[in-house]
Amino acid sequence: MKDVKCECGHVNPHGTVLCEACGKILVEEENEKQLLDMRYEGSARRSQIYQKTVVDKVWNFFSSVKVGVWLIIITLIASILGTILPQKMYINLPPEVYYEKEYGWFGKLYYQLGFHDLYGSWWYLLLIAMIGISLVICSLDRVVPLYKALKAQRVTRHEGFLKRQRVFGASHNVDQRDIETVKQHLIQKHYKVREENGDLLAEKGRFSRWGPYVNHVGLIIFLFGAMLRFIPGMYVNENLWVREGETALVPETGEKFYVHNNKFILEHYDKEKNKTFEKALDRAGNVVKNYQSNVVLYQRSGEKIPGEKPKLEKVKEYKIRVNHPLEFEGYSIYQSSFRSEMDSMTFALINKKTEKSFGELTINLRTPKEKYDLGNGYSVKILNYFPDFEFAENGEPSTKSRVPNNPAFIFRMTAPDKPKGETSFVAIRQTIEPFGNNTYKMAFKRIGTTNVSGFTVRKDSSIWVIIFGGILFMIGVIQGAYWNHRRIWVQNKNGDVWIAAHTNKNWYGLKREIEKVLEDTKLKMPEDQLQREQKDKEGV
Amino acid sequence: MKKRRLIMRSIILAVLVAAVAYTLYANFMKDHAQKVSVGKQAPDFVLTDMQGNKHRLSDYKGQGVFLNFWGTWCPPCKKEMPYINNQYHQFKDQGVQVLSVDIQESELAVNQFIERYKLDFPVMIDTNKEVMTAYGIDQLPATFLIDKDGKVVKYTTGEMTENMVRQYMEKIKP
Numbered sequence: 001m002k003d004v005k006c007e008c009g010h011v012n013p014h015g016t017v018l019c020e021a022c023g024k025i026l027v028e029e030e031n032e033k034q035l036l037d038m039r040y041e042g043s044a045r046r047s048q049i050y051q052k053t054v055v056d057k058v059w060n061f062f063s064s065v066k067v068g069v070w071l072i073i074i075t076l077i078a079s080i081l082g083t084i085l086p087q088k089m090y091i092n093l094p095p096e097v098y099y100e101k102e103y104g105w106f107g108k109l110y111y112q113l114g115f116h117d118l119y120g121s122w123w124y125l126l127l128i129a130m131i132g133i134s135l136v137i138c139s140l141d142r143v144v145p146l147y148k149a150l151k152a153q154r155v156t157r158h159e160g161f162l163k164r165q166r167v168f169g170a171s172h173n174v175d176q177r178d179i180e181t182v183k184q185h186l187i188q189k190h191y192k193v194r195e196e197n198g199d200l201l202a203e204k205g206r207f208s209r210w211g212p213y214v215n216h217v218g219l220i221i222f223l224f225g226a227m228l229r230f231i232p233g234m235y236v237n238e239n240l241w242v243r244e245g246e247t248a249l250v251p252e253t254g255e256k257f258y259v260h261n262n263k264f265i266l267e268h269y270d271k272e273k274n275k276t277f278e279k280a281l282d283r284a285g286n287v288v289k290n291y292q293s294n295v296v297l298y299q300r301s302g303e304k305i306p307g308e309k310p311k312l313e314k315v316k317e318y319k320i321r322v323n324h325p326l327e328f329e330g331y332s333i334y335q336s337s338f339r340s341e342m343d344s345m346t347f348a349l350i351n352k353k354t355e356k357s358f359g360e361l362t363i364n365l366r367t368p369k370e371k372y373d374l375g376n377g378y379s380v381k382i383l384n385y386f387p388d389f390e391f392a393e394n395g396e397p398s399t400k401s402r403v404p405n406n407p408a409f410i411f412r413m414t415a416p417d418k419p420k421g422e423t424s425f426v427a428i429r430q431t432i433e434p435f436g437n438n439t440y441k442m443a444f445k446r447i448g449t450t451n452v453s454g455f456t457v458r459k460d461s462s463i464w465v466i467i468f469g470g471i472l473f474m475i476g477v478i479q480g481a482y483w484n485h486r487r488i489w490v491q492n493k494n495g496d497v498w499i500a501a502h503t504n505k506n507w508y509g510l511k512r513e514i515e516k517v518l519e520d521t522k523l524k525m526p527e528d529q530l531q532r533e534q535k536d537k538e539g540v
Numbered sequence: 541m542k543k544r545r546l547i548m549r550s551i552i553l554a555v556l557v558a559a560v561a562y563t564l565y566a567n568f569m570k571d572h573a574q575k576v577s578v579g580k581q582a583p584d585f586v587l588t589d590m591q592g593n594k595h596r597l598s599d600y601k602g603q604g605v606f607l608n609f610w611g612t613w614c615p616p617c618k619k620e621m622p623y624i625n626n627q628y629h630q631f632k633d634q635g636v637q638v639l640s641v642d643i644q645e646s647e648l649a650v651n652q653f654i655e656r657y658k659l660d661f662p663v664m665i666d667t668n669k670e671v672m673t674a675y676g677i678d679q680l681p682a683t684f685l686i687d688k689d690g691k692v693v694k695y696t697t698g699e700m701t702e703n704m705v706r707q708y709m710e711k712i713k714p
Contacts, residue, residue: 055550055553058553132560133556230566305596306674308586385646385652387646401613
C-alpha cells in the first residue's frame with residue numbers, strides 16, 4: 001500500500017483517482033472515459049482500499065451508502081408495521097388478551113412477534129442506532145478526503161483533467177488582454193481568482209460542499225438528544241391525578257415536591273353574557289372556555305421515609321390552565337384532563353308507611369364513619385360497606401375493588417320503637433330486607449361528587465439539544481441547497497487557451513455565468529460535452 | 541499513519557457502540573425495574589396501626605418480619621389471613637413479627653375485616669400508596685420475608701396455604 005506520486009510532484013494517498021493537486025488521472029480505466037466522475041474530487045475513500053482488521057471491516061460496512069440506504073428502508077418498513085395495530089400504550093386490556101380478542105390470529109401473531117411495543121423494542125432502537133453509526137462513518141469517510149483534495153488543488157491542471165470536464169472548450173490565437181478582461185469579470189462575479197504562470201482558477205461557493213456534512217452533524221446531535229432521554233432524570237412525562245382538597249406527591253421529583261389541589265374550575269362560554277357567538281353556540285352546544293386547577297406547590301423539608309407524613313413548605317400558589325403550566329426547577333405541570341368522582345351519598349331515615357323523615361346522613365365514600373347519630377334516639381350504623389359491590393360466587397355480597405364505583409351498605413337502623421334495630425341492605429336502586437318487613441328505610445337522597453384534576457408532569461432537559469440539532473440540520477440543508485460550488489479554469493495549453501468548468505449542480509447557471517464572463521472577448525464559449533454526447537447518440 | 545488511522549477508527553467505533561449499548565440497557569431497565577429484590581435491604585417505612593401504634597420497620601431489627609400487603613376486597617387475601625393469624629400466634633414468641641399493610645382503604649372497611657376474621661397482628665393502612673410504591677408492588681396479596689438484618693429473603697405474590705405461611709415464618713426465625 002504505497003502512496004502515489006504524480007508527475008506534478010504531489011504525493012497522493014493510495015487509491016486516489018485524480019491527483020489532488022493537478023488533476024492528472026492516476027487510474028488506468030478512468031483514462032478511457034470521456035468525462036470524469038468528479039464525485040469527492042476523485043479522492044481516495046480509504047475504506048474502500050484497506051480491508052485488514054475487524055475494525056476496518058466494520059468501518060467499511062458502515063461506510064457504504066448502500067448499507068445506509070438499506071438500513072433506512074428496513075427502518076421505514078418496521079415503522080409502518082407498528083402502525084397496523086394500536087401500540088400497547090393505547091390499549092386498555094393486557095396485551096396478551098387484547099390482540100387475540102380484537103384481531104384474531106393476526107392479532108395473536110402481531111403480539112407474539114413483539115410488534116405491540118415496536119418503537120420501544122431493542123431491535124428497533126438498534127436499527128435507529130445503526131443508521132446513526134452509518135451516518136457518522138459515511139460522513140467521516142467522505143468529508144476528510146474531500147476536504148484534503150479541495151485544499152491541495154493547484155491552479156494549473158493536467159490536460160487530461162481539463163479535457164474531461166463536462167464544460168470544456170479551446171480557443172486559438174488569444175489576446176492576453178482578453179484573459180485580463182475575463183479575470184476582471186470573474187472578480188466582479190465574486191469568484192476567488194488564483195493565478196499561476198498566467199493560468200487562472202476561479203472558484204466560489206466551496207462552503208456549499210460542506211452542507212451535507214453540517215446536516216449530518218445536526219442529525220447526529222438530534223439522535224444524541226433522543227438518547228439523552230433514556231438517562232434517568234433527563235426526561236419525565238407522567239400523569240398525575242389530584243382530587244380537590246388533596247395533596248399528592250409529584251412523581252419523578254425525588255419525592256421532593258407535592259401539589260395540593262384547592263379547586264378545579266370548568267367554565268363554558270355563556271351566550272347570555274355575550275351575544276356575539278350566540279348562533280355558533282346554538283349550533284355547537286356547550287363550548288368549554290376554561291379548564292383550570294387552583295393549586296399550591298409545596299416542597300418537602302427534611303428527610304422522610306415512606307408512610308411518614310412529610311413536612312411541607314409552601315413554594316407558590318398557581319392557577320394551572322391549558323397552556324399555562326405550573327413551572328418549577330425544570331418541571332412543568334400541565335392541565336390535561338379532569339373527571340368527576342362520586343364522593344358521598346346522602347340518605348334519609350324514613351318511616352316506610354308515613355314517609356316521615358327522621359334526619360339525613362351523608363356518608364363519605366372514601367372515609368365512611370361507623371355510626372351516624374340523628375338525634376332523638378335515631379341512629380344508623382354501617383355493619384358492612386362494599387365500595388364496588390357485587391355478589392360473590394357463594395352468593396355473599398362483596399366488593400370487587402377499593403374504588404367506590406358501586407357502593408352498597410348493610411345498615412342497622414335504630415329508633416326509639418326499635419331499640420335492637422332493623423337491618424337493611426342498600427345498594428344503588430336496590431334495597432333488601434334480610435330479616436323481613438322493616439318499619440324504617442334508608443331513602444336515597446342524592447350523591448355528592450368531587451372533581452379530580454388530571455395533570456401531566458413534564459420535564460425535558462434534552463429539548464435544547466434536539467432543537468440545536470434541528471437548527472444545524474436546516475443550516476446544512478440551506479448551505480447545500482442554495483449555493484453551488486463553481487470552478488472555472490482558464491489555462492494556457494500548447495499556445496491555445498483552454499476553458500473548463502465544473503459545478504456540483506445547476507449546470508445551466510454555470511454556463512450562463514461563463515457567457516457573461518466571456519463577453520467583450522474573442523474567447524470561444526466552451527461546450528457542454530455531456531449534452532453533445534447525448535445529441536451524438538440520438539443522432540441529431 | 542496506518543496505525544493512527546486504526547486507533548482513530550477503533551476509538552470512534554468504541555464511542556458509538558458504548559452510546560448504543562447504554563441506550564439499549566437503559567431501555568431494558570425501564571421495563572424491568574424491580575424496586576426491591578431478594579438479598580437487598582428492605583426499604584424502611586413507618587405506618588400507624590388501627591390502635592394508633594406506630595410501626596417502623598427498622599425498629600424490628602433482630603426479628604424476622606413477615607410483611608404482607610393486602611386489601612379487604614381481594615379474595616385470596618381473605619383466605620390467607622386466618623392462616624397468617626394462626627401462625628402469628630405460633631411464631632410471635634420466637635421473634636417473628638407480622639406487619640400487615642392494607643392498600644388505601646377506609647378505616648371502616650379494614651376494622652370490619654379485622655373484626656370478622658379476628659386478626660391479632662398489627663394492621664396498618666397505606667393511605668397514599670407510599671409504601672406500596674417503595675416496594676414496587678402491583679399485585680395483591682404480596683408478601684416480603686425480611687430477616688433479622690433487614691434483608692429481603694423472599695418475595696411472593698398470590699394466595700398462600702397455611703403450610704407455606706409456616707415454612708416462610710420458619711425461614712425468617714432469627
